[in-house]
Amino acid sequence: MPDSLHQEQVLILDFGSQTTQLIARRVRESHVYCEIHPFNMPLEAIKNFKPKGIILSGGPSSVHDEGAPLADPKIFELGVPLLGICYGMQLLAHQLGGVVEKAQRREYGPASIDIDLQGDIFHEIEKEGVRVWMSHGDRILKLPPSFKAMAHSDNSPAAAMGDPHRHLYGVQFHPEVAHTPCGKDILENFLFRICGCRPAWTMKSFVESAIGSLRNKIGNDHVICALSGGVDSSVVAVLLHEAIGTQLHCIFVNNGLLRKGEAETVQRVFRDHFEINLIYIDASAEFLDRLKGVSDPERKRKIIGNLFIEVFEREAAGIEDARYLAQGTLYPDVIESVSFKGPSATIKTHHNVGGLPEKMKLELIEPLRELFKDEVRLVGRELGLPERIIMRHPFPGPGLAIRMIGELSPENLEILREADAVIQEEIEASGWYEHVWQSFAVLLPVRSVGVMGDERTYDQVIALRAVESVDAMTADWARLPYEVLAKISNRIINEVKGVNRVVYDISSKPPSTIEWE
Numbered sequence: 001m002p003d004s005l006h007q008e009q010v011l012i013l014d015f016g017s018q019t020t021q022l023i024a025r026r027v028r029e030s031h032v033y034c035e036i037h038p039f040n041m042p043l044e045a046i047k048n049f050k051p052k053g054i055i056l057s058g059g060p061s062s063v064h065d066e067g068a069p070l071a072d073p074k075i076f077e078l079g080v081p082l083l084g085i086c087y088g089m090q091l092l093a094h095q096l097g098g099v100v101e102k103a104q105r106r107e108y109g110p111a112s113i114d115i116d117l118q119g120d121i122f123h124e125i126e127k128e129g130v131r132v133w134m135s136h137g138d139r140i141l142k143l144p145p146s147f148k149a150m151a152h153s154d155n156s157p158a159a160a161m162g163d164p165h166r167h168l169y170g171v172q173f174h175p176e177v178a179h180t181p182c183g184k185d186i187l188e189n190f191l192f193r194i195c196g197c198r199p200a201w202t203m204k205s206f207v208e209s210a211i212g213s214l215r216n217k218i219g220n221d222h223v224i225c226a227l228s229g230g231v232d233s234s235v236v237a238v239l240l241h242e243a244i245g246t247q248l249h250c251i252f253v254n255n256g257l258l259r260k261g262e263a264e265t266v267q268r269v270f271r272d273h274f275e276i277n278l279i280y281i282d283a284s285a286e287f288l289d290r291l292k293g294v295s296d297p298e299r300k301r302k303i304i305g306n307l308f309i310e311v312f313e314r315e316a317a318g319i320e321d322a323r324y325l326a327q328g329t330l331y332p333d334v335i336e337s338v339s340f341k342g343p344s345a346t347i348k349t350h351h352n353v354g355g356l357p358e359k360m361k362l363e364l365i366e367p368l369r370e371l372f373k374d375e376v377r378l379v380g381r382e383l384g385l386p387e388r389i390i391m392r393h394p395f396p397g398p399g400l401a402i403r404m405i406g407e408l409s410p411e412n413l414e415i416l417r418e419a420d421a422v423i424q425e426e427i428e429a430s431g432w433y434e435h436v437w438q439s440f441a442v443l444l445p446v447r448s449v450g451v452m453g454d455e456r457t458y459d460q461v462i463a464l465r466a467v468e469s470v471d472a473m474t475a476d477w478a479r480l481p482y483e484v485l486a487k488i489s490n491r492i493i494n495e496v497k498g499v500n501r502v503v504y505d506i507s508s509k510p511p512s513t514i515e516w517e
């Protein structure tokens with residue numbers, strides 16, 4: 001993006017908090033562009049970034065720990081407004097001549113604070129009984145010279161502090177979390193009243209500016225885009241199409257492991273509606289052939305990933321003049337962060353086209369690399385993508401192959417596809433689609449006895465999986481109403497030949513995972 005897009009930007013220095021990304025999302029929701037960088041970003045780079053404000057995130061350390069991450073003290077002298085959150089506030093106190101001590105007891109969870117100094121970051125915030133979320137062990141014993149306590153709680157005499165003259169502020173609590181109901185107002189007071197930002201970051205402005213800069217960058221060259229039908233690649237395709245029209249070539253590979261109707265929908269939306277150059281390749285037979293006799297899930301993944309690259313390369317070679325490969329990389333993938341990263345959700349979620357650009361000697365174009373997922377959805381809406389695509393659940397690259405335990409067969413794929421279609425329909429009809437992260441069928445390698453009419457059956461079992469999650473790192477099984485479960489089970493057993501039993505998976509992640517394989 002050209003610098004002009006971000007005439008006003010806020011810098012978030014990350015000290016390793018689990019909520020650093022949440023701070024960034026809150027700032028963006030207030031229509032101010034911001035970026036997360038590691039706490040030790042060099043001073044020169046900070047100056048070049050020209051932040052309108054700096055936010056120091058929380059973090060797991062104590063300022064007294066050996067090797068605790070510190071800020072470059074010169075950032076306090078830049079004249080740039082600064083807000084320290086939790087560890088960020090303690091750091092401010094510690095580095096500017098105050099005293100931070102271990103509190104008698106750790107303060108964790110909901111707390112109530114009273115405001116001692118209204119105005120500034122507490123402009124129009126209630127004076128007493130303000131509900132906030134705390135999570136800290138240390139507390140500030142002595143404020144740095146020239147700072148005033150702005151709020152207190154029973155456990156923290158300085159739950160917030162400020163030196164309004166130097167525009168330096170700190171809050172002990174977490175304004176970025178939903179458990180601090182007035183947190184958005186406090187952050188906006190900082191952004192708009194203290195930093196003087198304007199709420200200019202909108203997806204409309206992003207789209208306009210992205211189209212301009214994509215045109216500049218690409219010129220008369222051609223771009224290839226691997227379209228999967230998921231939200232990210234769909235938005236990339238439509239955005240690029242707006243920018244360069246027929247210079248864009250989308251390739252959609254049907255690997256035979258897609259959901260029912262998927263290939264048709266993608267062609268209808270992108271070729272017929274958006275009039276995008278779409279190359280549709282039905283490689284199902286090739287994929288199924290390569291997967292014959294394979295039952296190990298990681299081998300399935302490898303085979304599918306490699307063959308995808310093969311097929312894609314083959315088709316892309318036919319597109320002369322192609323110089324770029326477009327990819328739907330999002331901001332959370334590029335943040336160079338010191339953040340706590342739980343059990344990685346990426347263990348299995350390898351990039352399915354990883355290695356492609358280098359192999360094909362194409363340059364990468366990643367028009368969404370500044371955006372969070374919720375922003376990508378807004379961009380999609382801005383570009384007129386159908387709601388069904390915008391709100392779509394994630395679907396794994398290896399598709400139905402990892403939802404069929406053991407070896408694949410065309411007959412079993414058909415069963416799984418039909419059962420999955422029933423689940424999608426019923427989850428949508430019940431209004432649960434937007435509450436669940438993913439819902440799908442898994443075909444188990446088990447046969448069990450049943451009766452249909454007067455006949456004994458010996459058929460297969462479908463496991464229904466429906467989970468709630470925010471980021472797939474952790475997930476809990478969805479408490480779907482019995483009526484919805486009953487309807488799904490009835491329909492699958494009645495409509496999908498070869499299935500006589502449906503079970504509901506009631507395991508959470510961890511220790512289970514979302515997918516079965």
Ligand code: XMP
Nearest residue numbers: 301348349350394396397398472513514515
């Ligand atoms: P698990 O099963 O690890 O899944 O709890 C977490 C998220 O990742 C998706 N997933 C994949 N996505 N290729 C993908 O593109 C894969 O091989 C893959 N495996 C799991 C899964 O659907 C869930 O959203």
